[in-house]
Amino acid sequence: xxxxxxxxxxxxxxxxxxxxxxxxxxxxxxxxxxxxxxxxxxxxxxxxxxxxxxxxxxxxxxxxxxxxxxxxxxxxxxxxxxxxxxxxxxxxxxxxxxxxxxxxxxxxxxxxxxxxxxxxxxxxxxxxxxxxxxxxxxxxxxxxxxxxxxxxxxxxxxxxxxxxxxxxxxxxxxxxxxxxxxxxxxxxxxxxxxxxxxxxxxxxxxxxxxxxxxxxxxxxxxxxxxxxxxxxxxxxxxxxxxxxxxxxxxxxxxxxxxxxxxxxxxxxxxxxxxxxxxxxxxxxxxxxxxxxxxxxxxxxxxxx
Amino acid sequence: xxxxxxxxxxxxxxxxxxxxxxxxxxxxxxxxxxxxxxxxxxxxxxxxxxxxxxxxxxxxxxxxxxxxxxxxxxxxxxxxxxxxxxxxxxxxxxxxxxxxxxxxxxxxxxxxxxxxxxxxxxxxxxxxxxxxxxxxxxxxxxxxxxxxxxxxxxxxxxxxxxxxxxxxxxxxxxxxxxxxxxxxxxxxxxxxxxxxxxxxxxxxxxxxxxxxxxxxxxxxxxxxxxxxxxxxxxxxxxxx
Numbered sequence: 193x194x195x196x197x198x199x200x201x202x203x204x205x206x207x208x209x210x211x212x213x214x215x216x217x218x219x220x221x222x223x224x225x226x227x228x229x230x231x232x233x234x235x236x237x238x239x240x241x242x243x244x245x246x247x248x249x250x251x252x253x254x255x256x257x258x259x260x261x262x263x264x265x266x267x268x269x270x271x272x273x274x275x276x277x278x279x280x281x282x283x284x285x286x287x288x289x290x291x292x293x294x295x296x297x298x299x300x301x302x303x304x305x306x307x308x309x310x311x312x313x314x315x316x317x318x319x320x321x322x323x324x325x326x327x328x329x330x331x332x333x334x335x336x337x338x339x340x341x342x343x344x345x346x347x348x349x350x351x352x353x354x355x356x357x358x359x360x361x362x363x364x365x366x367x368x369x370x371x372x373x374x375x376x377x378x379x380x381x382x383x384x385x386x387x388x389x390x391x392x393x394x395x396x397x398x399x400x401x402x403x404x405x406x407x408x409x410x411x412x413x414x415x416x417x418x419x420x421x422x423x424x425x426x427x428x429x430x431x432x433x434x435x436x437x438x439x440x441x442x443x444x445x446x447x448x449x450x451x452x453x454x455x456x457x458x459x460x461x462x463x464x465x466x467x468x469x470x471x472x473x474x475x476x477x478x479x480x481x482x483x484x485x486x487x488x489x490x491x492x493x494x495x496x
Numbered sequence: 497x498x499x500x501x502x503x504x505x506x507x508x509x510x511x512x513x514x515x516x517x518x519x520x521x522x523x524x525x526x527x528x529x530x531x532x533x534x535x536x537x538x539x540x541x542x543x544x545x546x547x548x549x550x551x552x553x554x555x556x557x558x559x560x561x562x563x564x565x566x567x568x569x570x571x572x573x574x575x576x577x578x579x580x581x582x583x584x585x586x587x588x589x590x591x592x593x594x595x596x597x598x599x600x601x602x603x604x605x606x607x608x609x610x611x612x613x614x615x616x617x618x619x620x621x622x623x624x625x626x627x628x629x630x631x632x633x634x635x636x637x638x639x640x641x642x643x644x645x646x647x648x649x650x651x652x653x654x655x656x657x658x659x660x661x662x663x664x665x666x667x668x669x670x671x672x673x674x675x676x677x678x679x680x681x682x683x684x685x686x687x688x689x690x691x692x693x694x695x696x697x698x699x700x701x702x703x704x705x706x707x708x709x710x711x712x713x714x715x716x717x718x719x720x721x722x723x724x725x726x727x728x729x730x731x732x733x734x735x736x
Contacts (some may be wrong), residue, residue, distance in 0.1 A: 315651055337647050358571035368643040394664075416651060427626060427650055430721050434634035437710035437717070440643060 197236040205236035210245045211448025217417040218255040219410075220248040220314075227263025230323055232271040238305040247418065255417040255424055256408055257312060259332055260319040266333075269351060273472055307333035310365075310435075313428050315416050319409040320387070321402055326351035329378075334365055338416075339395055339430070340409045341387035342402040347395070348384035353476065354463050365440045368397050392423040498527045502537060505542040505688035507535035507590070510620040510681075513548045517581065517603030520562070522678040530583040531544045536588045542695050543591045543687040545680060546607060551725035553596040553620070554604025558628050560663065561726040567719055574719035583715055586610035587703050589696045591687045595674055595680040596620045602629045609668065615680045617673040620658040622666060625629060626650040630722035635714040639706075641665055 194204060210223040222244050224231035233241075248254045261267050309316055309332060318324075318336040324347040333339055333347065341347065360366060360379030364442030367375045370393045377383065390396040400408035418426070467475035498511045509531045516524035535544045539582070548554075562571045574580055584731050585607060586594055594608050598615040602625040609625070610633075625632035627650070637646035641664045649656070658670045671679045687695070 270589075337644075337651055339644065365643070368638060371642060394645050397644065397648045419653070423627065424651075426725055429724060430626070430630075431634065431647065431650060433717055433720070434638070434710075434714050437713040438635055438638060439642075439710070442640075 195236070195239060197234060197239075200386075201234045201237045204236065205240045208243065209237050211247070213248075213251065213254060217252045217414045218253050219413045219417060220244075220254045220257045222248075222259050224259075224261040224267050227261075229259040229271065230265040230268035231263065231328075232268045233327065234271045234274050238270070243304045244307045245305075245312055248314055249312055250409060253374075254314055255419070255421060256315045256317060258317045258319055258405075258411040258413055259309075259336065260409070260423045261321075263323070265322030266318075266320045266345070267328035268326045271327050271468055272351075282389060306335050310335040311432060313425055313432075314426060315424060317413055317416075319405060320345045320347060320396075322346065322404055323350075325383075325384075327348075329364055330360060330366060333395065334369055336365070337428075338412060340391070340398045340400060340405065340412055341390055343387045343399055343404055345387040345390070346384040347387070347390050348382065349378045350382055352379050352382040362471050364438075368438065368440050369393075372440045375414045376477070379399065379443040414494075493496065497524060498531050500531050502535070502538060502541055505540065505692075506684045507538060507541040507544045507674065508547060509535070509544065510547050510549050511679060512550045513552050513555050514546070514604050515552065515557050515601055517607070518554055518559065518601040519557035520571070522525065522570070522606075525574045525581045529579070529584045529656065532588060532592075534580070536584075536590050539692070541590055542690065542692055543590060543593060543684045545593045545595055545684055546585075547595045547596065547677075552598035552600075552604075553594075554597065554601045554607070556601045556623075557603075560682035562722065564723055567722045567726070572719055576715070576722070578712075578715070579725070580631075581617045582606055582610050586633075586636070586706070586711070586715075589699050591695060591699070592678060593684060593687075595665070595676060596622075597676055599623070602627070602632065605633050608635060609640060613625055613669065613683060614667040615669045615676060615683060616658045616667045617657055617662060617676045618670055620661070620670070622656040622658075622661050624649045624653045624655070627653045630725045633711060633714050633717040635710045636706075639709055639711070673679075694701070707715075 208224070208226045210225050211220065211225070213220045222241060223235070224237070226237070226239070227231060230430065247258065247259045267439055296389050316336040317338045317340060318333045320333060320339060320341040324333050324345060326349060329347055329349060352360055361376050363375070366378070368377070374393050378385065385395070386394065387396060387399050391399045398412055466478050498509060501508050505561060509528070511528070514528070517528070532544065535541045575582070577583070591613065592611040594611040594614045596604070596608065596614060598619060600608060600620065600622045602623055605625040606623065606629060626634065634650060637649065641649070645664050648654070654665065656664070658667065661667045662670045669683070670680060679724045
């Protein structure tokens with residue numbers, strides 16, 4: 193499998209995603225460690241997550257895999273302003289052709305990192321604090337079997353503000369977890385869920401105060417790891433089969449792919465121009481001020 | 497073992513408890529299946545109530561491992577087939593109500609998942625059906641409780657108290673134990689106020705919806721789960 197990314201981002205991935213195993217009781221920790229970017233995941237970081245989940249999958253001592261983050265947030269989602277080996281970097285998100293590899297990785301490919309999580313034979317737990325946004329929400333938190341969240345967590349499809357709502361709205365998985373109205377709310381409004389609200393809706397298994405979050409996760413993981421290995425593998429195997437018949441393991445989010453790479457409205461193009469000038473944070477602030485997307489069919493396009 | 501009665505459009509099935517299903521006692525499963533089918537076919541029945549006459553709805557029990565050949569033949573006929581007990585309840589032509597007091601072991605929880613409506617006493621508890629019963633239907637649980645709650649129930653093998661069961665949507669009502677029968681009677685009366693054909697047509701529609709979500713396909717996987725579940729135990733038996 194081709195490895196995408198710059199030499200620097202590939203080299204950084206091994207420290208940006210840490211791996212450790214507590215052999216007793218049998219917990220593997222995959223820790224996102226890029227706190228200066230709210231643990232935004234680069235392509236090499238996502239590739240490393242695939243490798244680490246594979247490692248945990250075949251480690252006979254590992255029964256539970258915990259995903260967690262260092263710093264203020266669990267994870268702000270995918271890094272959206274990176275060079276990752278595009279043939280024409282200035283077109284990084286403008287066409288489906290250029291986005292093919294990126295889309296395959298995150299939305300519908302069988303080799304994508306979210307598939308590594310959702311199809312793992314080991315029990316997976318997401319430990320959420322601070323922001324759990326965009327890909328971290330629908331590709332880690334929603335793909336894990338169990339979720340432990342701090343009461344100050346802010347969970348949701350924040351990317352819908354500038355990329356479009358399709359991922360959060362159309363995902364079979366999210367509709368099954370939250371119910372259809374709540375799934376549509378997360379997608380169409382980009383409003384976050386608090387930890388207690390996510391618990392109320394069914395996403396979060398256990399809630400804890402921020403300073404007791406690690407302890408709560410450890411307690412849940414230890415409880416699971418106490419199950420005999422054969423029984424746990426059996427339960428996960430039948431869970432995967434049942435999810436297959438429910439279609440919740442299907443990775444296809446075609447609408448997400450389309451909404452990410454086709455940006456026909458001029459003021460949506462402004463987002464990327466602004467992002468290049470002042471960074472994604474500044475572009476998000478500017479985005480809040482815009483009055484709405486211009487319909488390109490009205491003949492007002494051509495400003496980009 | 498099992499008695500049935502019909503009064504004013506309401507068919508009632510009574511057993512001491514439904515625990516024999518958790519132990520895979522085939523004669524009990526066949527008798528319960530037949531009672532459900534007979535009442536479903538009765539033109540003077542609109543609602544079927546499953547009730548127990550003693551303490552627990554389904555007392556604890558663990559099924560013994562079953563040999564692979566038996567899984568695919570007799571065990572399949574009694575517990576996994578489309579005509580077997582759980583699918584007879586899940587796909588009944590009438591509205592099925594479970595009235596739960598005390599503990600629900602694995603099979604008790606499966607009957608609750610397969611039924612349309614559930615009234616529980618405050619002392620009711622609901623064990624995960626997935627650890628011991630290969631025929632347990634996870635899709636029904638996910639549709640009833642939402643996906644992650646069902647996953648948590650399965651993976652932790654946990655037992656839910658009545659208050660939690662009502663908050664996650666597994667049961668419709670929780671009432672004090674001495675009000676259980678009256679509450680069920682009232683709920684059944686609400687159903688019997690509807691036209692018979694309307695009830696049956698609604699159940700036909702509901703079954704298509706359940707199958708659209710994968711309920712039937714999940715039932716079909718029960719044999720595979722059973723072979724997997726008891727593979728190690730069968731190997732041990734052979735080696736022993």
